[in-house]
Amino acid sequence: MPFGEIVCGSPGSGKSTYCYGKHQLFSALNRPIFVVNLDPANDNIPYPCAIDISSLITLEDVMAEHGLGPNGGMLYCMEYLEANFDWLEERLKELGKDAYVLFDLPGQVELSTNHESVKNIVQKLAKLEFRLAAVHLCDAHYVTDASKYVSVLMLSLRAMLHLELPHINVLSKVDLIQQYGDLDFNLDFYTEVQDLSYLESTLSSVSPRFKALNMAICSLIEDYGLVGFETLAVEDKESMLHLTRVIDKATGCVFVPPPDAQHPPGTVQATDVPASQRPNTHALFTSAAGPMQGPRSDVRDVQERWVDAKxxxxxxxxxxxxxxxxxxxxxxxxxxxxxxxxxxxx
The missing domain is CATH 1.20.5 (Single alpha-helices involved in coiled-coils or other helix-helix interfaces)
Incomplete structure (x- = not known):
């Protein structure tokens, strides 16, 4: 069965850059990967594109024909793709059963938080036996402002509840965070989202009128207890490898043995089915609940690399x-x- 990622996030969060970096990383690792561009307004694609929605519909044509603005036109394009899902299905089947696919979504956040078309497309992909995870990118500079950080938490929580997928929230461009000033707390405070009451004094000083509302929002986020963040610096190999390991565990791809992998006798069934359909008992018991390993697996190492001693x-x-x-x-x-x-x- 194929695996994949639904790459979403606000405009400028680095979705296309991430897809390009992931394509380069997997190519270096000899892991097959395909990128699907689902942004009908993206006419400057940096990565090799296996499937491009512009072959089906473009935002410019929709705006000209129906007199819609950019946001309305984007919603129309997603609804059109949903109605013509067979177009996407045929091209995905050509990629093979063991494909690893990145779906690069548009930057309009309502598509992954409110609108139903993307959610319906994801459900149709699941029926095609895609094992998907949502990778939600948020610009790391938001953590330098308490009110923006709370907004990002709300946006991430809404996307998690709407898409109903294994979900990884990512603070992207963490290598640039030092440019936006000092952090009020260590980086692990923002990634683990443990006790938002520490933000009360900052939020109250910025907007005392909305103190009660801000703390109610923080309490709501803590009550769900779902939001947490990984960090990402696309140009850092260790950062990309760590995030790849996290996503592989979320999708279950970590349990799929490579065709040339060496395992203890009897742990992998020797059948003619594709590799993604063969159980890997050895990986199941050795990595299912184990801690993440690697130079960027601890957020304290990330802080030292990009904040304290950059x-x-x-x-x-x-x-x-x-x-x-x-x-x-x-x-x-x-x-x-x-x-x-x-x-x-x-």
Whole structure:
């Protein structure tokens, strides 16, 4: 069965950049991946696009033909895609049963929080046996302002309740967070969403008139206890790998053995069915409830990398890159010498 991600978020949160980075990462890991553009207004796609909704409908044509504005036209496009889902279904079947697909949604937040078309499309994808997770991107700079942070929490909670999928909220562009000023609390306060009462003094000083309303919203978010965040810096390999592991656990892809994977005898059924349909008992018992491992798995490491000691880490990484480049050049030089020696002998 195919796996995939519903990539959603507000405009400018980095959805297309994330899809491009994920495509590059999976290509380097030799994991097949396809990106589906479902934004009819996106005419500057950075990633290789397997399926493009503009082949079916474009926002510009809808606005011109029906006299709609950008938001109304976008809703019309999603309703049109829902009505013509067979167009998408046929093209998805061409990708194969083991496809890993990213669905890049438009930036209009009402599509993932209120409007029914995207939700209905997701349900139809589930009937096609897609194992999906929603990846909701939020710009990390919102955590530098208490009122904006509460708004992001409400938006994330609404998307979780509406889409009804395994859901990963992500603070994107965390590598740029230092540009927006100092944080009132450590980064783990914003990612774990444990005790929002600490925001009371800040919210009261900014808008004392709405103090009771703000705290009621915070109480509502805490009562649900659903919202939490991962962090993401697309250009950081470790950050992308950590988020990939989180998503793989959410979708169940972590339990699918690669075709060439070595496992203890008897743990993987040797059948002719696709890899995504073979059980992986070894992975089930070794990684199902285990903690996430890796350099960016602890948010305290993320804070040290991008907030507390960003300049020092940047300098260290540049040194590492320089050394790696020198090693590659030296290996290439030795390879040329060996080739030259072989030619001389012949």
């Amino acid at each position: 300049e020092e880490w940047d300098a260290w990484e540049k040194t590492q890159w320089r050394q790696e480049g020198q090693m590659v050049q030296e290996a290439a030089r030795k390879s040329k010498i060996r080739e030259r020696g072989t030619k001389d002998k012949t």
